[in-house]
Amino acid sequence: MATKRPAQPIFTRSSWLKPSSKRVRGLRDRLRSHYGRPVAAPHGRPLDELVLTVLSQSTSDRNRDVAYLRLRARLETWERVRDAPLSEVESAIQPGGLHRQKSVRIKNILHALGEPLDLAWLAHVPVGEGRDHLTALPGVGRKTAACVLLFALGQPDVPVDTHVSRVATRLGLLRPGAGFVEMHDGLLDLTPRGAHLELHVNLLRHGRRICHAQRPRCEVCPLRRACPQIGVAVR
Known part of the structure; x- marks a missing residue:
């Protein structure tokens, strides 16, 4: 019985090179052709x-x-959420899973914000300042901060979750083995002007629908001719 060869990255950490802006635009356009151009x-x-x-x-x-x-x-x-007994918040968010951990995190964030409970002022400060303020809150990392800046305020940031990081790494957009902060900084630096929402959403869609963590559907992938398949098992 033949054994499967283990996954081997085509590029090592030391041999990886930052992709050109032309390559990034080309991948964006291929994703757009397949998934459309998201607008929100x-x-x-x-x-x-x-x-x-x-x-x-x-x-x-x-x-x-x-x-x-x-x-x-x-x-x-949000004032009532902040001041409510922890058990009430836990009960309300129970369908979302991990309700005990998330209820503590939410209440800690709301207490840390102080008065007034409002973040609308983030729209009027530089993106970096807003990001620093958000990531200083308890339990708030780069992905969460990027979601707030991008989806609520339309500011240039790219949330990197497990799907986005997996697809971007396999495509060679990110250095293999990059840490979470490096991935966010790297993808933000590569994203064409005005394409932050589009690139995030379409990389996410691609990771959910085709480029799965296990058994990616490379045979139907619209990016297969442009993908070095970094970290994908050789069958």
């Missing part, structure tokens, strides 16, 4: 987005949304 106006509610992103961790979009809507229905304002 910033909704202007950064604190809502912050809590929603905390709820999204390690769960499905549907469960996240159910948990968020239950929380807002039971405790209508």
Whole structure:
């Protein structure tokens, strides 16, 4: 019985080179041809987005949304969420999974923000300043901060989750073995002007639909001719 060869990266950490802007634009265009060009106006509610992103961790979009809507229905304002007993918040967000950990994180964030409970001012400061403020909050990392800046305020940032990091690494956009901060900085630096939302959403879609962690569907991949398949097992 033949044995499968282990996954071997085509590029090593030392041999990886930053891709050209032409290559990045080409990949963006191929993804656009396959998935379309996503458009979503910033909704202007950064604190809502912050809590929603905390709820999204390690769960499905549907469960996240159910948990968020239950929380807002039971405790209508963020002040009430902050001041409510922990058990009430846990109960409200239970459908989202990890409700004990997430309830503590949400309340810690709301307490750390102080008064007033508002992040609208982030729209009026440089992106880097807003990012630094968000990542200084308890339990808030680069991905969560990027979601707030991009989806709520329309500012240039690219959230890097497991799907985005996997696809971007296999395509050679990111250095194999890069840490989380390096991945965010690297993808942000590579993203063409004005394409932050598009690149994030389409890399995410590609990771969910085709470029799976296990058994990626390379045979139907629209990027197969341009993909070095870094880290993909050779069959």
